[in-house]
Amino acid sequence: MTVTLADVAARAQVSPATVSRVLNGNYPVAASTRERVLKAVDELDYVLNGPASALAAATSDLVGILVNDIADPFFGIMASAIQGEIGGPGGRAGGERLAVVCNTGGSPERELTYLTLLQRQRAAAVVLTGGAIEDAPHKAAMDAKVRKLTEAGTRVVLCGRPQAPDTGAIALTFDNRGGGQELTEHLIGLGHRRLGYIAGPQERTTTRHRLEGHRAALAAHGIEEDPRWTVHGRYDRRSGYEATLELMRRDPSLTAVVAANDSVALGACAALRDSGLRIPEDVSVAGFDDLPFSIDAVPSLTTVRLPLAEAGARAGRIAMGREEAPHGGIASVRGELMVRGSSGVPRSS
Amino acid sequence: MTVTLADVAARAQVSPATVSRVLNGNYPVAASTRERVLKAVDELDYVLNGPASALAAATSDLVGILVNDIADPFFGIMASAIQGEIGGPGGRAGGERLAVVCNTGGSPERELTYLTLLQRQRAAAVVLTGGAIEDAPHKAAMDAKVRKLTEAGTRVVLCGRPQAPDTGAIALTFDNRGGGQELTEHLIGLGHRRLGYIAGPQERTTTRHRLEGHRAALAAHGIEEDPRWTVHGRYDRRSGYEATLELMRRDPSLTAVVAANDSVALGACAALRDSGLRIPEDVSVAGFDDLPFSIDAVPSLTTVRLPLAEAGARAGRIAMGREEAPHGGIASVRGELMVRGSSGVPRSS
DNA sequence: AGCGATGCAGCAAGCGCTTTCTATATACGG
DNA sequence: CCGTATATAGAAAGCGCTTGCTGCATCGCT
Numbered sequence: 076m077t078v079t080l081a082d083v084a085a086r087a088q089v090s091p092a093t094v095s096r097v098l099n100g101n102y103p104v105a106a107s108t109r110e111r112v113l114k115a116v117d118e119l120d121y122v123l124n125g126p127a128s129a130l131a132a133a134t135s136d137l138v139g140i141l142v143n144d145i146a147d148p149f150f151g152i153m154a155s156a157i158q159g160e161i162g163g164p165g166g167r168a169g170g171e172r173l174a175v176v177c178n179t180g181g182s183p184e185r186e187l188t189y190l191t192l193l194q195r196q197r198a199a200a201v202v203l204t205g206g207a208i209e210d211a212p213h214k215a216a217m218d219a220k221v222r223k224l225t226e227a228g229t230r231v232v233l234c235g236r237p238q239a240p241d242t243g244a245i246a247l248t249f250d251n252r253g254g255g256q257e258l259t260e261h262l263i264g265l266g267h268r269r270l271g272y273i274a275g276p277q278e279r280t281t282t283r284h285r286l287e288g289h290r291a292a293l294a295a296h297g298i299e300e301d302p303r304w305t306v307h308g309r310y311d312r313r314s315g316y317e318a319t320l321e322l323m324r325r326d327p328s329l330t331a332v333v334a335a336n337d338s339v340a341l342g343a344c345a346a347l348r349d350s351g352l353r354i355p356e357d358v359s360v361a362g363f364d365d366l367p368f369s370i371d372a373v374p375s376l377t378t379v380r381l382p383l384a385e386a387g388a389r390a391g392r393i394a395m396g397r398e399e400a401p402h403g404g405i406a407s408v409r410g411e412l413m414v415r416g417s418s419g420v421p422r423s424s
Numbered sequence: 425m426t427v428t429l430a431d432v433a434a435r436a437q438v439s440p441a442t443v444s445r446v447l448n449g450n451y452p453v454a455a456s457t458r459e460r461v462l463k464a465v466d467e468l469d470y471v472l473n474g475p476a477s478a479l480a481a482a483t484s485d486l487v488g489i490l491v492n493d494i495a496d497p498f499f500g501i502m503a504s505a506i507q508g509e510i511g512g513p514g515g516r517a518g519g520e521r522l523a524v525v526c527n528t529g530g531s532p533e534r535e536l537t538y539l540t541l542l543q544r545q546r547a548a549a550v551v552l553t554g555g556a557i558e559d560a561p562h563k564a565a566m567d568a569k570v571r572k573l574t575e576a577g578t579r580v581v582l583c584g585r586p587q588a589p590d591t592g593a594i595a596l597t598f599d600n601r602g603g604g605q606e607l608t609e610h611l612i613g614l615g616h617r618r619l620g621y622i623a624g625p626q627e628r629t630t631t632r633h634r635l636e637g638h639r640a641a642l643a644a645h646g647i648e649e650d651p652r653w654t655v656h657g658r659y660d661r662r663s664g665y666e667a668t669l670e671l672m673r674r675d676p677s678l679t680a681v682v683a684a685n686d687s688v689a690l691g692a693c694a695a696l697r698d699s700g701l702r703i704p705e706d707v708s709v710a711g712f713d714d715l716p717f718s719i720d721a722v723p724s725l726t727t728v729r730l731p732l733a734e735a736g737a738r739a740g741r742i743a744m745g746r747e748e749a750p751h752g753g754i755a756s757v758r759g760e761l762m763v764r765g766s767s768g769v770p771r772s773s
Numbered sequence: 774a775g776c777g778a779t780g781c782a783g784c785a786a787g788c789g790c791t792t793t794c795t796a797t798a799t800a801c802g803g
Numbered sequence: 804c805c806g807t808a809t810a811t812a813g814a815a816a817g818c819g820c821t822t823g824c825t826g827c828a829t830c831g832c833t
Contacts, residue, residue: 077576079818079819079820080819080820081819081820089782089783090782090783090784091783091819091820091821092782092783092784092785092820092821092822093781093782093783095820095821095822096781096782096821096822099821102781102822103780103781104781104782105780105781105782108781108782120572122540122543122544123544123819123820124479124544124546124818124819124820125475125478125484125544125545125546126474126475126476126477126478126479126484126545126546126818126819126820127475127479127788127818127819127820127821128475128819128820128821129474129475129788129820130473130475130476130479130788130789130790130818130819130820130821131787131788131819131820131821131822132788132820132821132822133788133821135475144504145494145500145503145504145507145525146497146500146501146503146504147497147500148495148496148497148500151494151495151496151497151500152495154494154495154525154527155493155494155495155527158494158527159527171537171541173524173526173538173541173542173545174524174525174526174527175522175523175524175525176494176503176523176524176525177522177523178503178504178507178508178523180508188520189522191471192474192520192522193522194471195471195472195473195474196474196475196522197473197474197475223469227426312716312717312720341717341720342720344720345719345720348722367661368661368690368717370694371661371690371691371693371694371721372720372721372722373697373721373722428788428789428790429789429790430789430790438812438813439812439813439814440789440790440791440813441790441791441792441812441813441814441815442811442812442813444790444791444792445791445792445812448791451792451811452810452811453811453812454810454811454812457811457812472789472790473788473789473790475788475789475790476788476789476790476791476818477789477790477791478790478818479788479789479790479791479818479819479820480789480790480791480792480817480818481790481791481792481818482791482818
């Protein structure tokens, strides 16, 4: 039915072994023979059987990329950068690898199941992006799985995710705490004393770290936080809209709203505008991540730029073994404060 | 080294065949035996060897999704919807499939190479998203490849991409022409007579169809188009910014700018603002796609909503054989005009 | 001219699983 | 109580490829 190695071998009048070697290019083959084989491959339109090859060689050319939400550019940008380094077609010579982007939707079970699926495929490497879920049993299960993967020779890289000690995974973490702190300090520096905070979903490391940074800044300046000033929500615009309305209802005297990320900040801006408030004259707004659209908001968003593409590329290179892992298996990637139009001095109270 | 089926069989005191049958659940196995096997699987932490299984069964649980740019929400949203239906973990019982999102970056070669890679993996199905490249040789090569895939039993679905006759692929096309026409007619209806158009990259079906719709609307209203009113660019914000500057330089009397998509439109808005022009009082702007951020632009963007998630979900279902293919193997998906704040009556000339 | 190196190709043994066919045990009807 | 249908488990033959090892020329050297 389908063309096999043997068919090619027969046509080129060589043994299957020789065809395999020509295709893999990892063994000396006379130029004339190689040519004959290549010609036969071409004429028969032969395509290697991946599973068979993977089975025999005990290796695979699959690389997994786990993301929380593929429709969110935050992950899209990282995935794109990772994939760019993975090679895939067009990459530097050597193995053409297939990048498998897996969408967990933020669900713990799916995260785990995808890891199993990847393990089943004997993936060459796995990159986990985005914050981790802070549930002890789940974390233990994840760590165990990751350890199993690394033990089986799969390189595991965490990109924008906290370190997982003793699992053999390499971590490239984002300094969410530092970024959050810097951002809030900027607002405090402008004179703000009453700041609302729209946090991400509970039980996520990213959420917690950014919030911790915010609180550290408040504490450092002796500002006592009102519990009403923090609302939790999802990482999307809608959530930011609703949370802002809630925040302003709870305390209309807030002069600034800090959002968990840029999408949430955009929602916050919309809510404020719809409430007849001007940005930043009445209320300042700040985001996080500096996604491409943030500069286009009106006014453009003050935020913390995370070098998503750079970090992704680096993670991809490490996953491919083309770059050395950072010392100690962990590196922290800093964000950069981007001060733009959405933050200003508070209205005189 | 790693645990194999045989190890599990030994531990459960059954034959490998029985273990395989328990795992696949496609053959009667006594409850007591099944339990024993499952227990052994659990104790040994056994994970099936995917390649071996795929080889023996001559089937794979990989599903490929080709996108032009994974960092662009246009594709992210579709990919997410497709993946949601593919099942992956969490999907309805039956095969847990691994969705492979492949980023072609709009490059013809990569598109082809990815298809080969998927063919090599004996993918169960492939979904191609986004416009096609209008280069005759490349189109022929793609069609040949697709035909080969469908002949080998891989289901191929085109989502938001023109039909490929005689390839066996199912097509869910977007009515870009109709949407483009409707959009421009809306502007003409408001009184605009001098409209700039920022088209996407040349040689893409999406670009051509949207532009054709625009021109059809102009023609229908007896408006003669000035060649200076059309500029080609990429599908990103930056390109929209630059193209708008160019457009306004060529003809400052334009009262409206129609963009190839929402990102481009956002760039256009930024360029106009930076030129001191008000939207829509001085110049109206329109986009295409209605991505989530479009409603947040200020003013919010008039655009054509494409049901990306719905179309993706449907494509996914068809790919999985869970929904019947449309009659004739092709269905056209219409867009919906969303009139918002960025379009208004032209300034009195 | 003789002999070990060297270069290139083939043989054949798997890789770990699925599945057809066969074997055994139990159940059932007459 | 026996023959036959029925349920369940095992034996074994691959699936298509890779690769260690073997074999045979050819080559360079003394």
